[in-house]
Amino acid sequence: xxxxxxxxxxxxxxxxxxxxxxxxxxxxxxxxxxxxxxxxxxxxxxxxxxxxxxxxxxxxxxxxxxxxxxxxxxxxxxxxxxxxxxxxxxxxxxxxxxxxxxxxxxxxxxxxxxxxxxxxxxxxxxxxxxxxxxxxxxxxxxxxxxxxxxxxxxxxxxxxxxxxxxxxxxxxxxxxxxxxxxxxxxxxxxxxxxxxxxxxxxxxxxxxxxxxxxxxxxxxxxxxxxxxxxxxxxxxxxxxxxxxxxxxxxxxxxxxxxxxxxxxxxxxxxxxxxxxxxxxxxxxxxxxxxxxxxxxxxxxxxxxxxxxxxxxxxxxxxxxxxxxxxxxxxxxxxx
Amino acid sequence: xxxxxxxxxxxxxxxxxxxxxxxxxxxxxxxxxxxxxxxxxxxxxxxxxxxxxxxxxxxxxxxxxxxxxxxxxxxxxxxxxxxxxxxxxxxxxxxxxxxxxxxxxxxxxxxxxxxxxxxxxxxxxxxxxxxxxxxxxxxxxxxxxxxxxxxxxxxxxxxxxxxxxxxxxxxxxxxxxxxxxxxxxxxxxxxxxxxxxxxxxxxxxxxxxxxxxxxxxxxxxxxxxxxxxxxxxxxxxxxxxxxxxxxxxxxxxxxxxxxxxxxxxxxxxxxxxxxxxxxxxxxxxxxxxxxxxxxxxxxxxxxxxxxxxxxxxxxxxxxxxxxxxxx
Numbered sequence: 001x002x003x004x005x006x007x008x009x010x011x012x013x014x015x016x017x018x019x020x021x022x023x024x025x026x027x028x029x030x031x032x033x034x035x036x037x038x039x040x041x042x043x044x045x046x047x048x049x050x051x052x053x054x055x056x057x058x059x060x061x062x063x064x065x066x067x068x069x070x071x072x073x074x075x076x077x078x079x080x081x082x083x084x085x086x087x088x089x090x091x092x093x094x095x096x097x098x099x100x101x102x103x104x105x106x107x108x109x110x111x112x113x114x115x116x117x118x119x120x121x122x123x124x125x126x127x128x129x130x131x132x133x134x135x136x137x138x139x140x141x142x143x144x145x146x147x148x149x150x151x152x153x154x155x156x157x158x159x160x161x162x163x164x165x166x167x168x169x170x171x172x173x174x175x176x177x178x179x180x181x182x183x184x185x186x187x188x189x190x191x192x193x194x195x196x197x198x199x200x201x202x203x204x205x206x207x208x209x210x211x212x213x214x215x216x217x218x219x220x221x222x223x224x225x226x227x228x229x230x231x232x233x234x235x236x237x238x239x240x241x242x243x244x245x246x247x248x249x250x251x252x253x254x255x256x257x258x259x260x261x262x263x264x265x266x267x268x269x270x271x272x273x274x275x276x277x278x279x280x281x282x283x284x285x286x287x288x289x290x291x292x293x294x295x296x297x298x299x300x301x302x303x304x305x306x307x308x309x310x311x312x313x314x315x316x317x318x319x320x321x322x323x324x325x326x327x328x329x330x331x332x333x334x335x
Numbered sequence: 336x337x338x339x340x341x342x343x344x345x346x347x348x349x350x351x352x353x354x355x356x357x358x359x360x361x362x363x364x365x366x367x368x369x370x371x372x373x374x375x376x377x378x379x380x381x382x383x384x385x386x387x388x389x390x391x392x393x394x395x396x397x398x399x400x401x402x403x404x405x406x407x408x409x410x411x412x413x414x415x416x417x418x419x420x421x422x423x424x425x426x427x428x429x430x431x432x433x434x435x436x437x438x439x440x441x442x443x444x445x446x447x448x449x450x451x452x453x454x455x456x457x458x459x460x461x462x463x464x465x466x467x468x469x470x471x472x473x474x475x476x477x478x479x480x481x482x483x484x485x486x487x488x489x490x491x492x493x494x495x496x497x498x499x500x501x502x503x504x505x506x507x508x509x510x511x512x513x514x515x516x517x518x519x520x521x522x523x524x525x526x527x528x529x530x531x532x533x534x535x536x537x538x539x540x541x542x543x544x545x546x547x548x549x550x551x552x553x554x555x556x557x558x559x560x561x562x563x564x565x566x567x568x569x570x571x572x573x574x575x576x577x578x579x580x581x582x583x584x585x586x587x588x589x590x591x592x593x594x595x596x597x598x599x600x601x602x603x604x605x606x607x608x609x610x611x612x613x614x615x616x617x618x619x620x621x622x623x624x625x626x627x628x629x630x631x632x633x634x635x636x637x638x639x640x641x642x643x644x645x646x647x648x649x650x651x652x653x654x655x656x657x658x659x660x661x662x
Contacts, residue, residue, distance in 0.1 A: 058521040059492075165609050195376035195610070196548065200592040200603040207602070222521065225595035229603065249599055266526035268551030270593055272574040275555035282530055283523045286491045 012184050012216045013047040013070065018079035020062075020069045024291065038290050039065035041240035042079070044317075047184065050214045052207075054231030054248060056224055056263070058287055062240040063220045067186045070218070071105055072096065084183065101131055104177035108189035110169030114161040120147070120172055121157040127179040146175040151205060167198035174205065184216040191226060203230055224267050228252040233323075236260045239290055239298040242317060246324030256326040258334065259299045297328070305334045337364035338542050339388070339427075339510055344402035344412075346380075346387045349395060353614040357383040359566035361402075362640070365510065370536065370543045372557030372574070374550060374589070378610050380566035381546045385512045387412070389429050390419050406510070425455040428503035432515040434495035438487040444498050445483045451506045470501040473538075474531055493524035500531065507539055514546045529556060550593060554578060559646070562586045565611040565621030568640050572647040580662045582649040585622045587661035620650065628659045 021036035039062040047053045057063045068074045070081055072088050081088045083099055091099060107113035114123060124143045128134050134142050144154035150171040161169055170190060177185050187206070191199040207230055210217050221227050227234055231248040236257065244257040255261045265281040283302045288294055294301050296311040303310065309329060320326040328334075346358040358380040365371050375381040386392050388404050388411055404411040406427065409418060428451075431437040439447060448471065449463040456463075464483075471479035474497040487495055496516060503511060513532065517525040533556065536543055545556055553560050554574060561571035562585065570583040581587045591604035608625040611617065619634035620626070626633065630653065638650045653659045 058523060167609070196550075196589060196592045197376060197606040197610075200594070200605040203594065204603050204605060224522070225593065229594035229599055262523060266522040267595070268525075268529070268549065268555050270550040270554050270578065270590065270595060272554045272578050275551070280526060280530075282526050284527075286493055286524065287521075 010049060011046040012049045012084060013045075013218075014080075014082040015043050015045040015066075015070070016080045016082065018043045018066070018069055018081060019077045020065050020074055021077040035291055036077075038240050038293060040069055041290075041293075043237075043240075043242055044079075045235060045242065045245070047216050047218060049183070049216055050210065051233065052210055052217045052219055052231045054227035054234040055218060055220045055237060056222060056227050056234060057237035058222065058263075060239075060287055060290065061237045062290070063237050064188055066237070067105065067188045067218065067220055070186055071100075071103060101180045102183040104180065104182040104185050106170075106173050106177050106185060106187040106190045109193050110166060110173050111161075111193075113173055114169060114176075116161055119158050119160055120152075120175075123161075123172060124157075124175055124179055127176065131180055133180065142179075146179055149178065149209070150175045151201075165198075166194050167201060170194065170202050171205070174202075174209070178209070178213075181213075182215070184218065186218045186220070188220045189222070190219070192221060192223065199226070206230065224252055224264060236263065239287060239293055241298065241314075241327065243299065243328070244320075244324075244326040245317065246321065246326075250321065250324055256320045256324065256331055257328050258303045258305050258330075260326075262302075262304075305330055338367045338369075339404065339406050339544075340364040341384075341388065341404045342402055344384065344387055344404065345400040346383050346392060346397060347400050348397050355614045356566050357397075357613060358387060359613070361563070361566070361568055363561055363568065363571065365542045365544060367509065367542055368536075368540050369559065370545060370557045372553035372560040373544060373546045373563060374548065374553055374560060375563035376548060376589075376610055378565075378613065379563040380613075381563050382514050383566075384563070385429065385514050385544065385546055389423060389427065389512060391429075421455070424451045425506045426508050427510045427512065428506065428508040429512040429514065430496075430499050430503045430516045432518050434492065434499045434519075435487070437499060438495060438502075440487055443484050443486055444490075448483070448498065448502045448505055451502065455506055467501070467505055470505045471498070473535065474498075474501045474504075475527070476501070493520055493527060496520060496524075496528055497531070500528070500535075504535060504539065504541075508541055510542045510544070511536075512544045512546075515548070516545075517552065518547070518549075525552075532556070550578075550590065551595070562589070565617060566613050567621055568650065569622065570649040570651075571640070572649075576644070576647050582643055582647070582654045582661065583622075583651045584626050584628055584654075584659070584661050586649075588625075620652075628653050628661075 018040055019042055020040040021038050023033050024035045025031040026034045055063050069076055076089050121143050124146050125139045128139055128142055143157055147154045152171050191202050219230055228248050234248045234251045235242050236244040238259050244251055244260045252264055255264050262281045262283045269275045285302050296313055297315050300306040300310040315327045315329045317325040317327045320331055342362045344358055344361045348355040348357055361384055373381045387399055399412055448467040452458060452463040468479055468483055471483055476482055476497055517528050557574050560574050560577045562569045564585050570586045588606040606625050611621050620638050623629045623633045638652045640648050640650045642648045
C-alpha cells in the first residue's frame with residue numbers, strides 16, 4: 001500500500017502562527033465586542049507524511065479548537081493552515097471540498113458522531129458516492145473492504161450504530177475517516193471514551209493503519225501514556241500556545257518545560273511501589289481563563305519556578321535539545 | 336469486626352429485554368480506616384455495588400435479590416428507611432463522578448454543604464455555616480468565606496468536586512464511597528483531589544471505598560484492591576500483591592493493556608472480544624469467553640472466590656490448580 005519511494009518525507013500539514021479567537025459580545029440590542037477567547041493563540045507546527053503527532057493538554061487549552069481550525073470548521077483569526085502546499089484559508093469552496101478528501105476527522109464520542117438512523121453501509125457509502133470514489137455498483141465491495149480494514153465483519157454492514165459496542169462504533173468512525181483515502185487524519189480524543197482493554201485494540205488499529213497506509217495522524221488526547229505510546233512527536237499545549245514540542249519519548253520521559261513536568265508527574269503510575277515513593281509536583285489552582293490570560297508566560301501563576309522576568313514577555317519556543325523545543329526562559333536555570 | 340461487610344450481594348435489573356445481573360454474588364469487607372479500591376471496566380458492576388449499599392438503586396427496575404451489607408451491626412439492605420436515612424449522609428457518604436450533575440444548580444453552595452448538618456445534627460444554621468466554612472477551607476477552597484455563597488456554576492470542575500467532597504465530609508463520616516470522583520477531571524486537578532482525599536482520610540480516620548477504572552489511581556491510594564468483571568469479583572488482594580503477583584488472567588490482562596507499562600512502539604496487549612452481556616446466563620467463569628487459558632471446566636461451573644494466600648483471593652480454577660501462572 002505504500003507509495004513510490006521518496007527520500008525525506010515532506011510536510012503534509014503546516015500551521016504558521018495560527019490564531020483562533022472567539023469574540024465575546026455584550027449588550028442586548030447593540031452588540032459590542034468586548035474581548036476575545038484566545039482558544040488558539042499563535043501555533044506553529046508541522047506534520048510530516050506518515051508521522052503521528054500527539055497533541056496533549058488539559059481541558060480548555062485549545063487542543064480541540066486547534067483540530068477544528070485545521071479542518072476549517074471554525075474561522076481562523078490569523079495565520080495559515082497549509083495542507084500539501086495549499087493555504088486552506090484562501091481556498092475557494094470548490095478547492096476546499098477537494099482538500100477535505102485529504103483531511104479527515106475522528107471524534108471522541110462514537111455514540112454522538114455516528115448518525116443513529118444510518119446503517120454502517122449507508123454511513124460508509126455516503127462519502128464514497130459524494131466524492132465519486134466509486135459508482136453505485138462498486139459501493140458494496142468498497143464498504144466491505146473498509147470494514148475488513150478496521151476489523152469489522154462485512155456481514156454487519158446492515159446494522160445500525162446502536163447495535164454495536166463503543167469500541168466497534170469507534171472502528172466504524174475510523175472506517176468512515178478512511179473511506180476517502182485521506183493523507184492525514186485528525187483524531188480528537190479517539191480512545192478516551194473507551195475501556196482500557198478496548199482502548200488498546202483501537203490504539204493498535206490506528207498505529208497499524210498509519211504504518212500500512214503511510215498516513216499522518218494528529219492524535220489529540222489528555223492521557224499522556226496513550227500519547228507517548230502512539231506518537232512520534234508530541235506537542236504540549238497550555239492556554240492556546242505550544243509550550244513544548246519534541247520526540248514523544250523525550251518529551252514525556254525527560255520533560256523540559258515546568259508545565260510538562262507537572263503534567264507528567266500528575267499521571268498516576270500503575271505500580272504501588274513507584275507511585276508511593278516518587279516525588280509528585282502538585283500544581284496549585286486551575287488553568288487560567290483564555291479570555292484574560294496572565295501577562296508574560298501564561299503558566300507563571302502556577303509555576304513553581306516563576307520569577308519576576310516570567311511576567312514580562314511571552315516566552316518563545318527555543319531549542320532545548322535534539323529536535324526539541326520548549327517555551328520557557330528559565331530552561332537552563334531549572335536544570 | 337469490619338466496619339462494613341457485604342455478603343453475597345446480588346442486584347439485578349428487570350427490564351423488558353431481560354434480567355441484567357449487574358451485581359451477582361459479591362462479598363467483601365472494609366475495616367475502619369482502610370481504603371478499598373474497586374476496579375473494573377464499564378458494566379462490571381462496580382458502581383451498582385456502591386449504589387446498592389447506599390440504597391440508591393431505583394426500584395423498579397432494580398431489585399436487590401439477596402445478600403446483606405452489615406454496617407456496624409445494621410444491615411443497610413434491610414433496615415427501615417428511617418434507620419437508613421440516619422446512617423446515609425451521616426456515617427456513610429458518597430461522592431460521584433460528575434460534580435455538575437450531582438450539585439443542585441439552583442441552590443447556593445452554602446445551602447448544600449450545611450444541609451447534612453441541619454438534618455443529622457440538628458444544630459443552628461449559624462453553627463452549621465461555620466462548620467461548613469471550616470470544611471470548605473479544609474478541602475482547599477481559597478476565599479471560602481465569600482465563595483461559600485456562590486452557585487455551583489461559578490466554580491470550575493475541580494473546585495466543584497472539592498465542594499462535593501466538603502459536602503460529603505462535613506458530617507465526619509466513618510465511610511466514604513467515592514465513585515470515580517476524578518474521572519471527569521484533568522490529570523493535574525486529579526492529582527490535587529487524590530492528595531486531598533489521602534490527607535482528609537488520615538485526618539478523619541475514615542474508611543474509603545474508591546471506585547475507578549484507572550489502575551494507576553488505585554496503586555497510589557488503596558490498601559486493598561478488588562477487581563470486578565461481569566458483576567462478580569475476580570480477584571482481591573493487597574495493592575502490592577495485586578500489582579506484582581496477580582493470579583487471575585483478567586487482572587493480568589487489564590494490567591497489560593495499559594500503555595504506560597509497555598515498551599513504546601510495540602503492539603499493545605489486548606484482551607480479545609467484548610465485555611460480557613450480563614443479561615445472558617453465565618454458568619461458568621464470566622471471563623471465560625475472552626480468556627486465553629480457557630478449558631471446558633471453566634464454563635462448567637461458576638468458580639468461587641477463594642483465598643490463595645492470606646488476604647489474596649481469586650476466582651480462577653486453573654490458577655488455583657497451579658496449571659497457569661499469569662504474572
